[in-house]
Amino acid sequence: MNTQLIDLNEDLPVQPCSHEYQASCNNCRLSSICLPFALEASEIDQLDNIVQRSKPLQKGQHLYRESDDFQSVFAVRSGTMKAYRTTDDGREQVTGFYFPGEILGMDGISNNSHASSAKALETAAVCEIPFTSLEKLSASMPHLQRHFFQLMSREIAEDQQLITLLSKSSADERVAALLLSISTRNARRKLSPTNFRLSMSRVDIGNYLGLTVETVSRVFSRMQKLGVLRVENKEIEILDTDALMKMADAH
Amino acid sequence: MNTQLIDLNEDLPVQPCSHEYQASCNNCRLSSICLPFALEASEIDQLDNIVQRSKPLQKGQHLYRESDDFQSVFAVRSGTMKAYRTTDDGREQVTGFYFPGEILGMDGISNNSHASSAKALETAAVCEIPFTSLEKLSASMPHLQRHFFQLMSREIAEDQQLITLLSKSSADERVAALLLSISTRNARRKLSPTNFRLSMSRVDIGNYLGLTVETVSRVFSRMQKLGVLRVENKEIEILDTDALMKMADAH
DNA sequence: AGGGAATGTTGACTTGAGTCAATAAGGGGA
DNA sequence: TCCCCTTATTGACTCAAGTCAACATTCCCT
Numbered sequence: 001m002n003t004q005l006i007d008l009n010e011d012l013p014v015q016p017c018s019h020e021y022q023a024s025c026n027n028c029r030l031s032s033i034c035l036p037f038a039l040e041a042s043e044i045d046q047l048d049n050i051v052q053r054s055k056p057l058q059k060g061q062h063l064y065r066e067s068d069d070f071q072s073v074f075a076v077r078s079g080t081m082k083a084y085r086t087t088d089d090g091r092e093q094v095t096g097f098y099f100p101g102e103i104l105g106m107d108g109i110s111n112n113s114h115a116s117s118a119k120a121l122e123t124a125a126v127c128e129i130p131f132t133s134l135e136k137l138s139a140s141m142p143h144l145q146r147h148f149f150q151l152m153s154r155e156i157a158e159d160q161q162l163i164t165l166l167s168k169s170s171a172d173e174r175v176a177a178l179l180l181s182i183s184t185r186n187a188r189r190k191l192s193p194t195n196f197r198l199s200m201s202r203v204d205i206g207n208y209l210g211l212t213v214e215t216v217s218r219v220f221s222r223m224q225k226l227g228v229l230r231v232e233n234k235e236i237e238i239l240d241t242d243a244l245m246k247m248a249d250a251h
Numbered sequence: 252m253n254t255q256l257i258d259l260n261e262d263l264p265v266q267p268c269s270h271e272y273q274a275s276c277n278n279c280r281l282s283s284i285c286l287p288f289a290l291e292a293s294e295i296d297q298l299d300n301i302v303q304r305s306k307p308l309q310k311g312q313h314l315y316r317e318s319d320d321f322q323s324v325f326a327v328r329s330g331t332m333k334a335y336r337t338t339d340d341g342r343e344q345v346t347g348f349y350f351p352g353e354i355l356g357m358d359g360i361s362n363n364s365h366a367s368s369a370k371a372l373e374t375a376a377v378c379e380i381p382f383t384s385l386e387k388l389s390a391s392m393p394h395l396q397r398h399f400f401q402l403m404s405r406e407i408a409e410d411q412q413l414i415t416l417l418s419k420s421s422a423d424e425r426v427a428a429l430l431l432s433i434s435t436r437n438a439r440r441k442l443s444p445t446n447f448r449l450s451m452s453r454v455d456i457g458n459y460l461g462l463t464v465e466t467v468s469r470v471f472s473r474m475q476k477l478g479v480l481r482v483e484n485k486e487i488e489i490l491d492t493d494a495l496m497k498m499a500d501a502h
Numbered sequence: 503a504g505g506g507a508a509t510g511t512t513g514a515c516t517t518g519a520g521t522c523a524a525t526a527a528g529g530g531g532a
Numbered sequence: 533t534c535c536c537c538t539t540a541t542t543g544a545c546t547c548a549a550g551t552c553a554a555c556a557t558t559c560c561c562t
Contacts, residue, residue, distance in 0.1 A: 085411060088500045093415035107411060109404035115411065135397060139390045146386060152403040153360035159410035160336060160358060160367065164344040166417035167461030171519065202540060210418030212520055217541050233528075233540085249339045422549065453510060463550060468511055484510085484558075 024048045030101040033188055034075050035129065035151075038143050047144065050133035053077075057120040063105075065117045070108030072128045076100050079124025080199040083107075084207070085116040094208035095159075097121075097200060099185050106152050121199045166210045169251075174209040175219045176248035179229075183238060194238040223247070275299045281352040284439055285326050286380065286402075289394050298395065301384035304328075308371040314355075316368045321359035323379045327351050330375025331450040334358075335458070336367040345459040346410075348372075348451060350436050357403050372450045417461045420502075425460040426470045427499035430480075434489060445489040474498070 025036045025048045036044045052072075057063060063074060066085055074081075081098040095116055098104045108114035109131065138145035165177055183193040198205070206216045223229040228244050230237040238244055276287045276299045287295045306325075308314060314325060317336055325332075332349040346367055349355045359365035360382065389396035416428055434444040449456070457467045474480040479495050481488040489495055 085415060087415060087419065089502055091419055091502070093411075093418055095411045095414060106404055107407045110401045110408055111404075115408040135393065135400070139393060139396060142386070142390060145390060145396070148400075149386070149403070150361045152400070152407065153357055153362075156358045156403065156406050156410060157361055157366040159407060159414060160344075160346045162414055163346060163410060163417060164336060164338060166414060167344055167458075168338065168342055201538095207418075213540075214521085214542085215519060218519095221541075251340055251342070452508095464510075465512085465551085466549060469549095472511075 025051060028077070030075075030077065030189070033101040035103065035144075035147065038147055039141070040143075043141055043143065046137060046141070050130060050137060051075075052128040052130070053125075054128070057124045057126065059120055059122050061120050063118040063120065063126060064108075064114050066114055068108075068114045070105070070112050070114050070131065072130045073103055073105040073108075073134070074118070075103050075127040075129065077125040077127055080121040081118050081124055081126070082121050082200060082204060083116045083118050092207060094204055097182075097204075097208070099182075100189060102185075103151050103155075106155055121204070171209075171211050171215050171219050172222070172247050173249065173251070174211060175205070175216060175223070176244050178205065178209060179236065179238065180241075180244060180248055183241070194241065196236055198234045198236055276302060279328070281326075281328065281440070284352040286354065286395075286398065289398055290392070291394075294392055294394065297388060297392070301381060301388060302326075303379040303381070304376075306377050306379055308375045308377065310371055310373050312371050314369040314371065314377060315359075315365050317365055319359075319365045321356070321363045321365050321382065323381045324354055324356040324359075324385070325369070326354050326378040326380065328376040328378055331372040332369050332375055332377070333372050333451060333455060334367045334369050343458060345455055348433075348455075348459070350433075351440060353436075354402055354406075357406055372455070422460075422462050422466050422470050423473070423498050424500065424502070425462060426456070426467060426474070427495050429456065429460060430487065430489065431492075431495060431499055434492070445492065447487055449485045449487055 025031050025034075025044050026041065028034070028036075031037070031044070036047060039047065057079070063081060076098050078100055081104055082094055083096045083098065083104055084092050084094045086092055095107075096104070098118075104118055105114065107116055134144075134148065138148060165174055169177070182196065182198075186196055187193040200208075202213045202216045205211075206213045209216070211219075220229065220231045223244075224231050226243070228238070228240045228247065230239055276282050276285075276295050277292065279285070279287075282288070282295070287298060290298065303323075306314070308330070314332060327349050329351055332355055333345055334347045334349065334355055335343050335345045337343055346358075347355070349369075355369055356365065358367055385395075385399065389399055416425055420428070433447060433449075437447055438444040451459075453464045453467045456462075457464045460467070462470075471480065471482045474495075475482050477494070479489070479491045479498065481490055
C-alpha cells in the first residue's frame with residue numbers, strides 16, 4: 001500500500017468572494033451544456049436563485065471528501081476536478097474527471113454522504129447547487145426535474161462505458177478512449193478537439209484507466225512514434241483522429 | 252471476436268397475463284426494498300396505479316434492447332435479470348445483475364433510448380414503471396422523487412465500486428467481491444446469505460468481472476480447496492465468510 | 503430415457519502489463 | 533536563479549491472467 005504524502009494544499013481556506021465570479025446562469029457561456037440546459041429564461045432565473053458561486057478552489061484543494069455530509073451537487077465553472085474513492089486497504093481509484101459545464105457529487109445522494117472525494121487538479125471555480133433546494137425546484141419545474149434525471153442517467157451510462165473499457169480493453173485502447181473523450185468534451189465547449197493540455201498527471205490517468213504510470217507513459221511514447229499524437233509533457237496534439245479512433249476499439 | 256450464437260429463446264412472445272401476478276405494491280413483500288420504500292400507504296396506492304405487471308419473461312428473453320426507445324424503468328419481482336452492452340466491435344460487457352426488488356433501465360433516461368440490453372437469466376417477472384408517469388407522480392410526491400434520485404445515485408455509486416474492482420483487483424478479489432455482493436443482497440431479501448444458487452453462468456460472471464471463464468472456474472476451485480466455499484455446479488455455500496471478506500480486499 | 507449441444511473444468515504454454523530500478527526533465531519556493 | 537522534490541520516461545525482468553486444447557459434466561429437446 002502506498003502511503004499518502006502530505007498534501008500541503010489540502011487545507012487552504014476557501015478564498016473569500018471578493019468580486020462577482022459570474023453574474024448569473026443566464027449569461028454563463030456554459031448554460032447550454034450545464035444544468036440550465038432546456039430551461040426558459042424565467043426558469044433559469046429561479047435556478048439562479050439557489051445557485052451559490054462562492055467556491056474558487058486552489059490546485060489540490062478538496063471540494064468535498066468521501067463520507068462528508070452530502071448537501072449539494074456542484075457544477076464546474078472553470079478548471080478541472082477529479083473524483084476518487086479510497087478503498088478499504090488504502091488504494092485510490094479515480095472515478096472521473098470533470099470539466100467546465102459538468103456536474104459532480106451526484107453519487108452522494110443515495111446515502112446523504114459523499115461516496116467519493118473531489119479535488120481540484122488546477123485552480124477551479126464551481127457553482128454549488130444545494131440539493132434540497134434543487135429537489136423543491138424540480139418538483140415545480142418539469143424541465144429541470146427531467147434534466148436532472150437525465151444528468152444522473154448519463155453519469156450511469158458513462159460509468160458503464162468505463163466499466164467496459166476496464167474490463168475488455170488493452171492499455172492502448174484505454175488511453176485512446178480517454179483522449180477521445182477529452183477531445184469530444186472539449187468540442188462541446190468550443191475548445192480545440194485536437195490541441196489541449198492535460199490537467200491531470202500521468203499517475204491520475206493511470207489510476208483512472210487501471211494502468212500503471214509506466215504503462216501510460218509507454219503508450220504515449222508508442223502513439224507518438226506512430227505519428228498519432230504529438231506529446232510534449234502535458235500538451236497533447238492529436239495528429240490523426242481516425243487512427244486514434246481505430247486504436248480505441250480495435251482489439 | 253466471438254460470434255454470438257443464435258439464442259432460440261429470444262423472440263418468444265410475452266406470456267399473456269392470465270392471472271394476477273401481484274395484487275399491488277401494498278402487499279408485495281419486496282415493497283420495503285423497492286420503489287415504494289419510505290412511501291405512505293396512500294402514496295403507494297398512487298404509485299400502484301401507474302405500475303404495470305404484465306411482463307413475465309422466459310429464460311433468455313429480452314426485456315429491452317440497447318437503443319430501443321426508452322419508455323419505462325423496471326423493477327424485478329422474481330428471477331434474475333442481466334444487463335449488458337455490446338461494444339462497437341461486437342464484444343459484450345455485462346454491466347449488472349438485478350435481483351428481486353431492484354430497479355433496472357435507468358441508464359436509458361439520458362438519451363430516451365436504452366443504453367444497455369436486459370435479458371432474463373431464468374424465468375422472471377418484472378413490474379414496468381412508465382417513466383413519464385413516474386416523473387409526473389414524482390413532482391407531486393417529494394418522497395418518491397427523493398427515493399428515485401437515491402436509487403439512481405446508488406446505481407452510480409455501485410458502478411463506481413465495480414470500476415474500482417475492475418481497475419485494482421486480482422481475479423480472487425473480484426470473484427470474492429461478487430459473491431459477497433450476492434450474499435448481502437440475499438440477506439436484504441431475507442434469503443440465506445451463505446447458501447444460494449447462482450442464476451448466471453460462469454461466462455456471465457467472467458464477463459461481468461472482466462475475467463475469462465477459465466479464470467473464474469479456477470478461482471472457484473481454489474476457494475473450494477481452501478475451504479472458503481463449497482461449489483457444486485451453480486449451488487454455492489459460503490463456508491467461511493470472514494475469509495471471503497479478507498480475500499475480497501486483501502491485495 | 504437417450505443424445506447432442508452447451509457449459510464447466512483442468513493443464514500447458516504465452517503474453518501484456520506490472521514491478522523494480524535508474525535516469526531525465528519539470529516546476530515551484532526561497 | 534538555483535535547488536530540490538515531484539513527475540515522467542525508458543529498460544530489464546516477472547508474473548497473473550489469457551489462450552489453446554482436451555476432456556467432463558450438465559441440461560435440454562425429442
